[in-house]
Amino acid sequence: MKLAGLTNNLSKTGLLIITTLLTGAATLAFANGTETTSSPPPAPAPATDNTAPYTVVCDKSSGQTVCNVDKQTYIGWRTYHAVCHVCHAQDAVGSSFAPSLVERVGAIDKERFMDVLANGYSGQIGVMPGWKDNPNVNKKYDELYGYLKARADGALPPGRPKRLP
Amino acid sequence: MRRKLLVPLVSMVTAAVLSWPCLTIANDSVLKLTKDPNNWAIWGGDYAGTRFSKLDQINSNNVKDLQVAWTFSTGVLRGHEGGPMVIGDTMYVHTPFPNKVFSLSLADQSINWVYEPQQNPDTIPVMCCDTVYRGLAYADGMIFLQQADTNLVALDAKSGKVIWKVKNGDPKVGSTNTNAPVVVKDKVLTGISGGEFGVRGFLAAYNIKDGSLAWKAYSTGPDDEMLVDPNKTTEMLKPVGKDSSLKTWKGDQWKIGGGTTWGWYSYDPDLNLVYYGTGNPSTWNPTVRPGDNKWSMTIMARDADTGMAKWFYQMTPHDEWDFDGINEMILADQMIGGKNRKTLVHFDRNGFGYTMDRVTGELLVAEKFDPAVNWATHVDMKTGRPQVVAKYSTDLNGQDVNTKDICPAALGSKDQQPAAYSPRTKLFYVPTNHVCMDYEPFEVEYVAGQPYVGATLSMFPAGRVTKDGTNNLGNFIAWDATTGKIKWSIPEPFSVWSGALATAGDVVFYGTLEGYVKAVDANSGKELYKFKTPSGIIGNLNTYMYNGKQYIGVLSGIGGWAGIGMAAGLTGDTEGLGAVGAYKSLSKYTQLGGTLTVFALPN
Known part of the structure; x- marks a missing residue:
């Protein structure tokens, strides 16, 4: 019962x-x-363009x-919350002067994402720096993309994720 | 021969004669203006930073009738910290980047002049936590503007024309400015921001007549660069000794070790001492910088003429949580243990309210001003050191380990938003945060001009740790600094990020992130009036009198770290967290936009 x-x-x-x-x-x-x-x-599905x-x-x-x-997504989470969160806020939800990446990353393709990350962007309210000269970020583009895509796709809820063994 | 010798001698005498009266006038001009309660001539209302006004036309009986008298849009969207300055018949309003200055006529609210500096937009991304700016200074017919790009500018108060300009740092290496300068005698004092970029902090004094550097005192490094006398400068009443900073860092880490000075500066004209605090040591990863990291996280007292350090007190040796010590120093004379003491009261990010003897630097009281504070059990009154709780030590737990449930969060039990002190009630009115965090330090590389953080953190309401069923992210409290006890506490749904104002009408004012200006009874904390301004308030309330009428002024315009943290507390699921889900985000309550709102009683 x-x-x-x-x-x-x-x-x-x-x-x-x-x-x-x-x-x-x-x-x-x-x-x-x-x-x-x-x-x-099961063993993780092999990575293809569709995954x-x-x-x-x-x-x-x-x-x-x-x-x-x-591991990659975890590193992305950690890098994001060390550097990006000072503007885009905890969990990438956006702040008073930087957009929500939960919304934005879903709306742009990976190529555009990588370009803005490396070279920066000037918006109506804010200015985002390019990260190509920062060794703590420029080695972690894929990690950041993975984390933010997981947030944008709704696959990962807000909060601190745990790392798979 | 003789003649040749005479020329420099004469010019030296002339220079001395010329500069002498200037020196006295400058001192008197600010002192005189701040003693007249019709003005609001300095960030804290007076040199002591009390944010208390003798005006009592608006009082606890009639404040309920308060109305909006007039408003003014700054045309700038980002976070508006600081507050308007009023000198006679003129109000001066500043904005965040691009740091516009408006001179407004109080007679008809028309604009006398606008100054908008041209600054490189590359400065914007180097500013941690929004492009805020906390205000102007006035002395001798000049307005002092501390631009974000570190240029310190003297403007003619009548015309808005630039008199001189001096560069105080370099945004290319991550140094910027957000602080309000302060004029003491013939010098204007300013600091530097950039603790998250490995910037080495300092306080600088520039001569107001031409902008030349008078002295510069670093927070870290060799004694001569810190303007420290190893035998005369004291901490806890004892000389600090030789190389007091160098000994507390590994190698030359002090060079990129932070200790920035982006807060508020107070001054005691009788003692001729300037008081301020220094910020966090860089990086946020404590495991890579062993030692006390002196003199980060320190209250400093310096001679205003020479910059020489009289005394220091390090509140958070070897910071492991980003508890910057830059919050305001309020100078008040109080009875402690039956004796009248010249005290300094400071509400630190680390959650302790400190009462010090401001003459000697003796520690008198150190108590938690938010009961949630858990990173230390207490401050040892003999050594002055906080007693750190092992399980909240991010250093002990180590790199790549998530230390959970630390209270307060990095934004502190209180950030820069200044408190007020009423000599009538003998209470301090403190806007506070009630937020805790998880903190995980990790290894980072230093590159000039790039963020140098080295930790990741998540923030949430303190109620999640205290398990008392509360969800509020802030409190507005009344504090007795002679005993270190909370008199009353008003819970607020969000952090209280606005500077408080206390008046002789026994009313205390503060603003909220949703945009309310609130007036409460100075004795009981009872709410007497509230009004919702156009945007969230992170600015400071001020008051002044014009044509026999008392006004209350405040800048609204959500932003700052509070604007980033607007969704704090929403991590994870809302199940089990009660009303947290109802907060959603602050954007539900307020939107961007800088507006000045001025209140008065009806005619």
């Missing part, structure tokens, strides 16, 4: 959690946005969503 109630409740947020509870398996939100459940987790540059695994079993990300 109790278990059934729990199952009903949980199924609202996705069957995946039940599997997590029962088998301890993780649920993968793959780059293409589909969620699959398995035990053990986004991140892996995000979210677990809602504790009542709060805890997301695990691959």
Whole structure:
């Protein structure tokens, strides 16, 4: 009875959690946005042009969503919150003078993203510096792209992600 | 032969004679103007930084009838810190970058003149946390403007014409300015920003007659460059000794070690001492810079004529959390332990409210002004050192480790927004933040002119750590600095990022990030009046009298670090956090735009 109630409740947020509870398996939100459940987790899908540059695994079993990300996305999160967040704010949600990258990164292609990151941009309200001369950023363009794309795609909720083992 | 010798001698005497009266006049002009409560002639209302006005036409009985008298748009969108300055029949209004200055006639609110400097827009991205600017200084018929690109400019107060201009730093290496300068005697004092770019902090004094450098005192480095006398400059009443800064850094890290000076400067004319604080050591990763990192995070008292250091007090040795020590120093005489003391009161980012003897630098009181503060248990009153709690030490936990639930967050229990002191109630009125954080330091490389941060952090409401069911991000508190106790506390949904004003009418004013100007009873904290201005308030409230009528003025215009942190507390899921979800973001309550709003009682 109790278990059934729990199952009903949980199924609202996705069957995946039940599997997590029962088998301890993780649920993968793959780059293409589909969620699959398995035990053990399958090998990550081979990267192709159609897959986004991140892996995000979210677990809602504790009542709060805890997301695990691959190393590259994690480094992107960390670099973002050391440098970019002073204008674009925590979780890339934007501030009074710099746009939300959750919205912006979804609206531009990767090429444009890389160009602005390296060379900067002058907007109506703000001016973004180019990062090509900063060694703490210019080696992490792909990482930043992965993190911000995960945010823009809605695959990664706000907050600090954990790093996949 | 004789004649040749005589010429320089005569010119020296002439120069001395010419400069002598000038020196006295300059001192008197600011002192005289600030003693007349009709003016608001300096950032803090007076040299002591009390933000107290003797005006009492608006009082706790009639403040409920307050109305908007007039408004003025600055035409600038970004964060508006600081406040308007009033001298006689003229108001001077400043803006964030591009740092416009307006001279407004109080008779008909028309514009006498506008000054807009031409600055390289490359300065903008080098400014951490918005392009704010905290205000102007006035002395001897001149307005002093400290531009973002570090140019310090003297303007003719009547015409707005440039009298002189001097470069105080270089944005190419990350140094910029956001502070209000202060004029003391014949010198104008200014500091430097750029702690997140490895800039080495200093306080500089320029001669107001021509902009030439009188003295410059670095926060870190060799004794002579810091203007320190190893035998006479003291900390905790003892001489600091030789190489007091150099000994506390690894190698020559002090050269890019921060200790910037972007806050407020106070002055005691009787002691002839200038007081200010220094900022964080660079980088934010404490594991790579062992030692106390002196004299970052320090309250400094210096001789106004020579810059020589009288005393120092380092509040946060070896910072591990970005608790800049730059907040205002309020000079007030108070009874402590039955004795009348000349005190200095400072509400630090680190969450401790300090009361010091401002003559000697003796530490009298150090208590938490937000009960959520957890990074240290207390300050040891013998050594003056905070007793750091191991689990909140980002250095002990180490690089690449996330230290959780540290209170306060990097923006401090209070940032630069200045508090007020009423000698009538003997209370300090303090705008505060109630925000905690997770902090993870990591290794970074230094490149001149590039951000040099080395830590990542997430911020959230303190209630998540204290688990008391609250979600507010700020409080406006009344504080007794003789005992270190909170008298009353008003919770605010967002950080209170506006400078307070206390008046002889026993009303205290402050602004909120949603844009409200609030008036509360100075004794009880009871709300007496509120009005929603066009944008969020990060500016400071001022008051003045013109034609027999008292006015209250404030700049609104959301931005600053508060504007960045507007979504703070929204990380992760909203489940289990109650009303946090309701905050969404500040943009739901307010939008950009600089506006001056002036209030008065109805005729």
